[in-house]
Amino acid sequence: xxxxxxxxxxxxxxxxxxxxxxxxxxxxxxxxxxxxxxxxxxxxxxxxxxxxxxxxxxxxxxxxxxxxxxxxxxxxxxxxxxxxxxxxxxxxxxxxxxxxxxxxxxxxxxxxxxxxxxxxxxxxxxxxxxxxxxxxxxxxxxxxxxxxxxxxxxxxxxxxxxxxxxxxxxxxxxxxxxxxxxxxxxxxxxxxxxxxxxxxxxxxxxxxxxxxxxxxxxxxxxxxxxxxxxxxxxxxxxxxxxxxxxxxxxxxxxxxxxxxxxxxxxxxxxxxxxxxxxxxxxxxxxxxxxxxxxxxxxxxxxxxxxxxxxxxxxxxxxxxxxxxxxxxxxxxxxxxxxxx
Numbered sequence: 001x002x003x004x005x006x007x008x009x010x011x012x013x014x015x016x017x018x019x020x021x022x023x024x025x026x027x028x029x030x031x032x033x034x035x036x037x038x039x040x041x042x043x044x045x046x047x048x049x050x051x052x053x054x055x056x057x058x059x060x061x062x063x064x065x066x067x068x069x070x071x072x073x074x075x076x077x078x079x080x081x082x083x084x085x086x087x088x089x090x091x092x093x094x095x096x097x098x099x100x101x102x103x104x105x106x107x108x109x110x111x112x113x114x115x116x117x118x119x120x121x122x123x124x125x126x127x128x129x130x131x132x133x134x135x136x137x138x139x140x141x142x143x144x145x146x147x148x149x150x151x152x153x154x155x156x157x158x159x160x161x162x163x164x165x166x167x168x169x170x171x172x173x174x175x176x177x178x179x180x181x182x183x184x185x186x187x188x189x190x191x192x193x194x195x196x197x198x199x200x201x202x203x204x205x206x207x208x209x210x211x212x213x214x215x216x217x218x219x220x221x222x223x224x225x226x227x228x229x230x231x232x233x234x235x236x237x238x239x240x241x242x243x244x245x246x247x248x249x250x251x252x253x254x255x256x257x258x259x260x261x262x263x264x265x266x267x268x269x270x271x272x273x274x275x276x277x278x279x280x281x282x283x284x285x286x287x288x289x290x291x292x293x294x295x296x297x298x299x300x301x302x303x304x305x306x307x308x309x310x311x312x313x314x315x316x317x318x319x320x321x322x323x324x325x326x327x328x329x330x331x332x333x334x335x336x337x338x339x340x
Contacts, residue, residue, distance in 0.1 A: 015225035016116045018181070019092040020045040020099045023084040024060055025053040027103035030228060032063035039067045039107045043113035046070060046095055051310060052085040058134035059103075082196035085177075089192055102178040104228035106135065114223035115181040118169070126186035126208060126215035128223070129175030132156070132169065135226040139163055142227045144340050145172035145219045146204055149326050150260070151267035152252035153331040154204050167221035167340065173323045174207025174217050179225040182206075186215055192310075194250075196301070200240060201247035201306075208255040211323060215312035238287045245288055254306045257317045269330055295305060 010245075020038060024031050038048055048070040052060045053234055054077050064070060073087060089098055097119060100114060113131065118128050132142035141163055143156025158164075175181075180203070190209040193202045207217060252268050253261070272292060279288040330336045 016097060016119060017046045018094040018097045018099055018116060019047040019049060019088070019111065019184075020101055020112070021049050021051065021085055021092075022083055022101050022103055023051045023053060024055055024063075024103050024136075025078055026055045026057040028057070029062070031103040032060045032066050033106050034101060035063050035067040035070060037108075038070075038101070041105060041107070041108050041112045042109045042110055043097065045114060046111060046183065049073060049088045049092065051075065051088050052195040053078040053080070053084050053307065070323045081177075081317045082193035082197050082202040083195040084201065086195060089154050089184065089188065092184065097181055098184050098187070099181045100177045100179070101128060101225075104135075105132070105179045105225050106227075107162045107179060107223075107225045107330070111179070111223050111225060114220055118218060118220045118223070119181060119183070122216075122218050125171075125217050125218045126148045126210050127175050127181040127217045128181040129172055129217065129219045130223040131163075131219075132176060132227040133163060133181060134160075135228045138226055140340070143176050143178075143230055144221065145217070146176050146207065147206060147337075148173040148208065149293075149331050150264040150321075150324050150326045151271040152248050152256075152264075153271055154201060154248060154251075159176070161338040161340060164340055166270045169221060170219050172217055172219045174204055174211070175219075177203030177206075177222075178182055178227055178229075183215075185212060186213070189213070191295070191309075194305075197247045197250070198243060200243040201251055205247070205251045205255065206262040208251060209309055209312075210254065211320060212257075212309065212313040212315055221273045240283060241279060241284055241287050241290045242291045242294075245291040246295045246298075249292070250298060250302045253299060254302050254309055257310065257313065257320060259317050260321060270328075274332065290313045 022034060050070050052074045053075050115128050129145035131144055134140045134142045141158040141161050144158040147155050147157050190213055193206050276288055
């Protein structure tokens with residue numbers, strides 16, 4: 001597959017080489033649709049790597065005819081999203097950039113070309129987010145990049161809102177790894193994805209660590225992807241609640257600089273208390289209690305990792321705070337979370 005050529009501007013590479021990584025676990029027909037969309041790209045990737053997490057539904061075998069050039073890494077067990085991506089990330093040293101794409105995410109033909117152009121135009125950025133639209137109704141956003149609230153809560157900007165007519169490129173906190181582009185060297189230098197997370201928020205954690213090292217993230221609204229969302233685990237399932245709520249605690253304590261951690265710890269504690277009450281009322285009390293208990297049990301290891309993460313910090317607390325969103329009530333307002 002051919003690399004994209006770019007202009008001869010000062011400091012710009014002559015070629016941008018991209019590997020697309022797709023992690024599969026029992027994704028059904030979604031994986032076939034995903035690979036077919038990659039085969040139809042105006043600007044093909046240099047490599048497409050499918051990492052199969054010991055699927056048992058035949059999805060891998062059924063999908064490969066859609067993109068025969070795809071490379072396959074078959075893992076013996078389900079290692080989770082984070083570890084599977086790390087395997088592929090380490091194995092594509094011939095590429096400058098890696099694009100992550102979920103098997104339930106279906107990019108438009110111009111998707112990769114738009115991301116590649118943004119990477120060339122904005123060398124200060126190490127990651128780029130796509131515009132995610134809901135696969136069932138592409139008039140609605142599934143997300144316009146990830147928002148990090150000072151309490152530790154994370155959500156996709158604009159989720160469920162109508163697609164804006166004048167959606168503008170802009171800096172955001174971090175990309176949703178359902179469809180994102182990363183500078184490979186920067187991501188590896190930041191430690192890749194934290195495999196203890198297994199899945200959920202590992203992309204936010206990686207994005208936070210990139211920011212701590214002084215990198216920025218940019219949203220590319222014309223890089224459009226239709227996304228099912230939680231195609232394997234189920235939105236609001238016990239699995240997603242457990243991993244999401246455990247991992248948001250770990251991300252807050254590992255990545256927040258000391259001054260910001262002290263300042264916003266009361267909001268973080270309130271968020272956890274409200275989550276316990278709300279999810280218990282919704283019938284998931286045992287799940288959320290286990291998530292928070294396991295988060296506390298894992299804190300010693302998280303705090304050891306925190307030392308390494310914070311020693312590598314280059315960004316100021318002021319710059320980091322500007323990239324976050326605040327307000328005591330915003331995490332609990334569905335309307336405010338839908339804002340793009």
